[in-house]
Each structure stands twice: as C-alpha cells, then as structure tokens.
Amino acid sequence: MNAGHRRALDSKEREIAIGLAQLAAIVESSDDAIISKDLKGIVTSWNRGAERIFGYSKEEMIGRPIAILASPGGQDEMSRILEKIARGELIDHFETTRRTKDGRDIHISLTISPIRDSEGLIIGASNISRDITERITAEKERLHQAELFARSNADLQYFVYAASHDLREPLRTIVVYSQLLERQLGSHLDADSSASLTAIAAAAGRMTQLIEGLLEYSTAGELSPSSVEDVDTQLALAAAVANLHSAIHDSKAVITHDFLPSVPGNQLHFVQLFQNFISNALKYRGKNAPSIHLSAKRQRGEWEFSIRDNGQGISPEYHAQIFDLFKRLHGQDHPGSGIGLATCKKIIDQYGGRIWVESQPGKGSTFFFTVPAKS
DSSP: OOHHHHHHHHHHHHHHHHHHHHHHHHHHHOSSEEEEEETTOBEEEEOHHHHHHHOOOHHHHTTSBGGGGBOTTOHHHHHHHHHHHHTTOOEEEEEEEEEOTTSOEEEEEEEEEEEEOTTSOEEEEEEEEEEOHHHHHHHHHHHHHHHHHHHHHHHHHHHHHHHHHHHHHHHHHHHHHHHHHHHHHGGGOOHHHHHHHHHHHHHHHHHHHHHHHHHHHHHTTOOOGGGOEEEEHHHHHHHHHHHTHHHHHHHTOEEEEOOOOEEEEOHHHHHHHHHHHHHHHHHTOOSSOOEEEEEEEEETTEEEEEEEEOSSOOOGGGTTGGGSTTOOSSTTSSOOOSOHHHHHHHHHHHTTOOEEEEEOTTSOEEEEEEEEOOO
16 A cells, blocks of 8 residues: 555544544534434433433433433333334434433423444434423414313303393383383373483493494404315405495495405305495594495505495504504594494404504594405
8 A cells, every 4th residue: 555545544544533523512512302212222322411301311321222211101101112123114203202311201302313333223313302392382282272262251151142131121121112112191291201211222222232243243254274265355345335335325325346366265254344344434433425446456465444434534543452442533423333443443453464454633544454465
C-alpha cells in the first residue's frame, strides 16, 4: 500500500469517526428518548432524553429488560412489538403508555426500527419515544369541555322550549282577557283605563315576540356534518324575500342583488341571515323608501357577503354592541326583540366566519359576513 492510498484511508476513517461522534452527540442531546435493545428486549443504549422521560439512569437500564417500562398489562404489547421488529416491520408513531421510575403512567408516541448487522441480519431495534402526555391530557380536557358544553346547550334548549310553552299560554290569556274587558265595558271605560288595557296587550305582544326570538336564537347555528349541503344563496334570498313580502310591499322597498354563490351549509341558516338583515333595514329605514342591495365576493377560500341599505345608520361606538343578545339602540320606537343580529352572529360563529358592520348615522349601513367557500 503506497503512502497516498494510506493517507486517503486515514482521511476516510477520520470522516467516519467525526460523523459517528456527531451522530452520538445528536442522539445524546435529543429531548426524545432514543433507546436500542436486542431482540430479547434487553436495553443496549439509553440517552439523556430517556433518563429525563422515564426517570431511570443509563446505569440502571443498560443490560436490563425494556419491559421494566411496561404499564400494568402492557408486557404482551411489548412482546408483540419485538415479534414485528424481528420480522423486519417498522412501528411508526404508535401511541401507548409507559410507566416511569416514580410510578407514573405517561403517554408516549413510539417509532421503532429494526437494527441490522453488516450482513443484513436483524439483531435488535432502535426505539424513539416522545412524551405526548401533555397533548393527550389537553385533548381529553377539550373533549370533556365540549361534552359539558353540549350538555349545557341541550339543557338550555330544553329550558327555552319548556319556558316558551309555559309562558305563551298565560300571555294569550292576558291578551284575551284584556280584549274581553274592553268589549264588555266599552263606553264605560275612561281614557286612562282604555290606555291601560292597550298597554297590557302591547306588553304581552312584545313578550310573545321575545319568546319567539329566543326560540329562533336557541336553534340558530346548529350545524352538524349531516346537515351540510350545497346551498344556493340566491334561492335562500328569494325565500327570505317571500317571507317578508308584506313588510317589503308596505314600505315600498327595493331589493337588488349581484351574483350570489352556492356555499356549503344549511339552507335555513341563510334564509334566517338574509331575513334578519332585510327586516332590520325595513324597520330602521330613513326618510326615503328602503333600498337594499346584496352582493358577494370570493377571497382566500371564503365568500364575503355584504348587505347595504340606505337607512338611519349606526354610530361607530355601537358597531360591536348591536350583535349582543337583547341589544336595541332605538328603545320602543321600533318593533323588535334585539335578538335578530345576535342570531346572525351565532350562525356565522358556527361556520367559523366573521360578521361586522360599517355605518355612519344618516348614511345607511353595510353588514358583512364571511363563510367558507367550497373547496
């Protein structure tokens, strides 16, 4: 062997030694537990990540069975894993539990690969374990909170249905007896008494309207995978306009629209949305006949709808408040329950969209909302 060839071999050996040293440093400094074991499950290497996660030192684990880490009843699982490794199979991101030195059961994600010798024979396994206890705990808590919310929401809906049924009957009785008194007493009623009966009937009517609004709000936005369909929003607008035919005719309102798209969702939700926005524009109109225009534009995977009117407008300080439940800016000057826009917000929240208004007093309002577009 000449000197040049010997120098080349020495250089190659140094490169290999440096590479192995770098690899060993990476393994040792990893936050994950990186462990090797033979086909009998005896630990042959144990890094600092393994010490941190499982609590055992390198001296405590090398030469001992990996089954020390088994959670109660988990020995069979470890045996099956070793059998798969012996057949040359790869275990990739397998989630299970292991027991630490101090007796805690932790959740880990396992990736295990066969180790082969120079002849390709499987002689052991390389085991990478990541502690995912925090993530699993957070997921369980999220599911628990979602279950509590669903139960609370179901209880609330039951309460609303029950309350609406129980309250409607006495309200009807109040109206009927007020009208009966007015007919029976007739001319014997003085002006104050007649006004009082009228006020009672009007208050009962407002209470009935509130109950109906609460019922609508309680059921709005219930969007389950099974209820999602391809919604033609132009047809939804047509249905909303038909529902408001009398109010539109009486106010001489003009309603126009640009192209409105089809979107994934629930048809009834979009009818509710358009009906509430148009109804508000009719109620809070300006001096001229209402003019309402709807349009939509697509951007970044969603559709942004706008509903522009020429009504009274809204002061900027109230732009956020008007979407709160029972929030009314005009007192008893206009009919309404203060639930319509809150219902719109609840629906849009279920779609993961946004809702807002741009308006100035005396200059009309433009309401916006976004919903996901079809992928």
